[in-house]
Amino acid sequence: MTDTQDDRALMDAVVQLSFEVMAVLHQVGAAHDLSATQLRLLGVLRDREPRMADLADGLGLDRSTVSGLIDRAAARGLVERFPDEHDRRSSRVRMTAAGHELAVPVAAAVAERVAALVEPLSRADRATLRALVERALAAW
């Protein structure tokens, strides 16, 4: 059983943290002319070459939204579509070399800014935080 006041305080803290993190993503993205969604896209494509439908499912977005997203990213040369071997209806998506080249410094910048966000915590506390968050996420 969870206590209602504790729920509230935890919610406030976690929601506020999330807004801070999203603000960081916006800022870092803007510095490279990328939206937060495109940032996320590059993150997902870092080690995957999914079909459009998988991408939409993974991002929790409508397929038509992902179509436009990939259109714009492809127009910039960051990603490319290629046909699926087993299903001729499907397009799959992968990052281009240019996409990877952009993703590396962007990820570094985000890591740096997030590190700054948790900098007031001691090294041990940061390790604890990371472990707790990872454990919560592991179970959905």
Add this chain to the structure above:
Amino acid sequence: MTDTQDDRALMDAVVQLSFEVMAVLHQVGAAHDLSATQLRLLGVLRDREPRMADLADGLGLDRSTVSGLIDRAAARGLVERFPDEHDRRSSRVRMTAAGHELAVPVAAAVAERVAALVEPLSRADRATLRALVERALAAW
């Protein structure tokens, strides 16, 4: 000094958590015909009656963005503008009774969903998580 791999892992965890939380906000908001930004707006106005400029600063948004935001929220009867006593240029904003009535169940729904997100953690771990996040946020 922070270690680069630890930075990466912490970044991944925190960013992923943030996207999960934003997804929750989107879903809860959608269930009440509110965007994540409007949700945030209601949160900010819960105990404040700021001027437009303060609101824009607090949300980290352009003033013109906030104008439109308040226009739409006011059209729905959730908030209202009222003149500032000391400066006739300023509009201040407050929630209406209808706004408060909507904010209560929405906050409860968000708290419930966030609680579900951290439900795999023990009660003690949740308290630790909350303390760590609050401490990180307290120092910006």
Add this chain to the structure above:
DNA sequence: AGAAGTAGTTGGTGATACCAATCAAAGTAG
């Protein structure tokens, strides 16, 4: 009083995201 700065809105643009409709390809009956 006049100049400079601040508060807020308006108009214009682009990105995000949805839904409904459409087309092509695959899968499932009968």
Add this chain to the structure above:
DNA sequence: CTACTTTGATTGGTATCACCAACTACTTCT
């Protein structure tokens, strides 16, 4: 093997969000 249904992806249409530049109204500074 043909007909029905499902699935993958795109297109067109709409609303919101967010920015910038320009503008009006009011304050403050000199």
